[in-house]
Amino acid sequence: MGGSIVGTGLAVSIGVAAAPVEMLSEVTAAEERGRERRDLSAATAVDGERSQVAPQARAVLEPGRVLAPKVPAGSGEGRRVVFSQSDQRVWLVRADGTAQRTYLVSGSVYDNLDPGSYRVFSRSEQAWGIDDSGTMRWFVRFAQGPNAAIGFHDIPLDDGKRVQTPAQLGTPLSHGCVRQRTTDALALWEFAPLGTSVVVVA
Template identity: 60%
Template sequence: MVRPADVTWSRPAVVALAVLTTLVSLLGGVGVLPAGPASAGSGAVSASLASQTVLPDGRRGPRTVQATAPALPDDSGRGTRVVFSIGEQRVWLVEAGERGDVVRRTHLASGSVYDNLQPGTFEVYSRSRHATGIGDSGTMEYFVRFTRGANAAIGFHSIPVSDGEPVQTRGQLGTPLSHGCIRQWRPDARALWDFAPVGRTVVVTA
């Protein structure tokens, strides 16, 4: 039986090992390397992630997770268009393709607490990069108007800011909370702004 030879460490090797150990510890502390093993549930998709924006490659927000975009509502039209479901409080950006329509992005939104928008097909007629709401509804960005209500235009825009604070949280999207328009998280509002010039079709479903 052959016994393994005893290992003799030289002083330079000991110093190098100590430096390496310290470096790994420091990198772990600042997040370059993992500071410890990941928990068994770290790969699970949380409930909050499930409500976030779904991009065409399956990414939700800033983190990449496997996701399936919610299906388009029935009778939501054809061709390049914006679709808003009143019941689901969700927006889809749909682009016509050679092999059929493709959902480029979908995200939750907050429509009106009032019954001021009926299902139908509309067209973007006006846009404002910055806008001010009526009454105490604050200021908003990326306002894309597609129809008119009794007292004001109705369209998509970012969550309004009043007295320096958003009037609702991102987590509240998916619940009707607006005075008439359709509120979106700012990155989603900008994406819709880029997607929907004047003349773009907007389909509203029940």
């Protein structure tokens, strides 16, 4: 991560079996409020979280299903992680170019990451922010910032409390890294071993 606290974003799982369209599951407002309460009361929980879809991503195809945003054009080829700074969104992309998963994140409020191609060079299941600014899990580092490494991780905890809510994902709020919902942080951790390509687009 880097700066004081660095982090990631909100989860949206996609199912792209053999269908030509990537799909996302949609949740009701009541389910989202219930999930938010669970997230705040049990920040370490990983299982049971449902996906949330941002209003701008809602393109209803059939009841309970929405169209997932496509992998950005010009974001490289092959198996990779793609982070769009303007969309505040991450894609986990398979070798054939289809998205395995996409979700909203919270990147940095500072202009500390240039668009381009990177590779995962370090990973930590547990990490601490600079100046005791918080703790984070499943930290996957891919770039060097002015003060510390930049990477993906879950929403940091400071004095036992999350520094932002999952509902705020999709907005730049970190001090350097890319914050993700717990389930998404774990998914990226499993998807991106050392050497994995990471492409940042503007």
